[in-house]
Amino acid sequence: MQHIQLGPLDYIILAIYVVFVVAIGFALRRYLKSSSDFLTSGRSIPAWVTGLAFISANLGALELVGMAASGAKYGIATAHFYWVGAIPAMVFLAVFMMPFYYGSKARSVPEYLKLRFDERVRALNSIAFAVMTLFASGISMDALAKLLHQLLGWDYNWALLICSAVVLVYVLKGGLTSAIYTEVLQFFMIVLGFAPVVYLALKDVGGWHTMTDSLKTVALNPAALHLKDPGTTYADTAWSSAWKPLLAGPANNPMGVDVFAMVFGLGFVLSFGYWCTNFLVVQRAMAAKNMGAARRTPLIAAVPKMLFPALVIVPGMIAVALMSVPNKGYRIPPPILNDKATVAAVASVKKVAGLDSKAAYKLITETVGLEQNGKDDKTGAPKPLKMDPDKLAAVVANYANKPIDTDTPEGKKLRGEFLDQFNDAVTDYDYNGVITSLVTRYCPTGLMGLALTALLASFMSGMAGNVTAFNTVWTYDLYQAYLAPNKTDQHYFWMGQFITVVGIVLSIACAYFAKKYNNAMDIIQLVFGFVNAPLFATFVLGMFWSRCTGTGAFLGLFGGIGTSALVHGLTVAEGKGGWLGTSLYTFPSTMAQNFWLASFAFIACFVLTLVISLATQQTKTNDQLKGLVYSLTPKLKDENEPWYAKPAVAGTLLLIGCVILNIIFW
């Protein structure tokens, strides 16, 4: 693959960003005096800053890249992650939950669980969260280093180490405040860096209406572009309408999801579980300077969040539309062949001389597929690489007799050309490459630097966000709670800084782990999916039902986790799941499986917590639960706020905005 040549200007823009984030870290250093300054920002930050950091902490590069990928795969229905999922959850957090988080003076979400329930629930939540954030941070850094390697030809190890070092410096110097400030910087970077790319891409494809027209043609026969298996056909609105394809049933939309799974599984269970209980985002709101600011944080965040689909999902749709116009010469990039598969590609093309085209096709796609995709679990046969037979035949005819396997200068040059053409013949897509392929297609040097800096910034702040959440949970919920209670604050301050270094080192280790054991990483993420799915049931019962007990919550959580593992073990989707041996049900897509799994986990956790709570003694008195449970907490007075700043009013307006967007793109 051709590396992008960056001009001096691009490097200067990149350097400016790095200098600014490091300088912010150093400038904030003198305000850090205690552990709470370092780990919780001393609750001093204005709402617009925490609000933008709130979405920015979530808008890591993986989100950016992943949403564009989903936009290409599923079309505008991807926006449900925003308009059905995120916004209502953020409003709920602001109006109903923030008063307890902020008012309880808890320094973290696990600490709230300790105050509301008991130590067991806190330990379960904090350990799971701490491990999860490190892996998340590792995955993000691995993706960053890979991207820099592929795109710019940088060395993987150096890219990883340098980016981690930058994050380490500014987090260590400025603590959580530094992470939050850089997240805001990153927010503007992403918006201002990608907006011109989306504008140019949309202009190139002929504007919104031409794009949706193209997508309608694509939807009737997605196999023509190798988006789906041959024979698949959808209604023409499958990519360009948000609800019509869903209402037509799971077989009639590219997501393979039904309306119930979408609304209950994603919209209620998963989104509320993520936005209302994940400490990574909630920590931003908890750092606000007062209750009003804390409650406004998710509401301020919701405004740009509502509009983000234009920036992150539309590029994916444009990519598909561009592909359907042959003279644009665009395709979503193929998966990058790994080193072994590259060697296999060169070797197999040299071997097919004398074979007829069908046998040659089989030999090449299977040899390369074995290195790239591995073997099929059931049959043990190699999973062949998907390739266009005509294009592959042309490549073979061109290069089979040329010295592409020698290491002479000529051989290397020919091998490069050969691999470019070979890759082009691959009909599989690396959807995660949509964003970078559009950036390289449209950005001249200068704007290129800005867009790449935005991408880099989002990876780095993703790491910073995870590390700052990790060091708080470690220091307050594990170290202070169980390992070394009753030390001086200076000791915990020191520990916070020390564990930040450890957190970064462990993140780097996780990045290498992710690079080496891709499959193990999938399993780890799956397990965390099980752990997270039922969490919202615990919070909702804990916050709104004073009778809910610690034992109920603890066992209910285990029941929920067990249920999601069980559902995953008994169902199959796209060859995933079914690890218990028998499959009771086959979902049309892994997304549908995830949504249903979460729904079952939530219901199981909810019912179990309810029943066990009724059967056990409440160990906390009503007085202890004051400020932690809705019915035992005096209503907040927000009368001195102007009407539009009242969380309930602003929240309602946001929900109305959401409904309008859903109707426009119905």
Add this chain to the structure above:
Amino acid sequence: MGLDLRWPIGLMFSLIGVMLTITGLVTSSDADMYKRSLGININLIWGVVLLVFGAFMLIMAWRGAKTSQSTPPGESTKK
């Protein structure tokens, strides 16, 4: 926290904006360079946008600093 975030945001985007604008002006006759961006001198246009945004942030930061100076001590701690 003691640092008004609008200063670094404003400075950074003004700086990048100025650089993109100048690049856009210098390369305005370079049709080859802007073939990618559909013949639009996107560096010039977007440089100006960034510059305006950066300047706006700086003005807001400057006004913020002025009002917090003019409020009597005690008032600002309440805020």
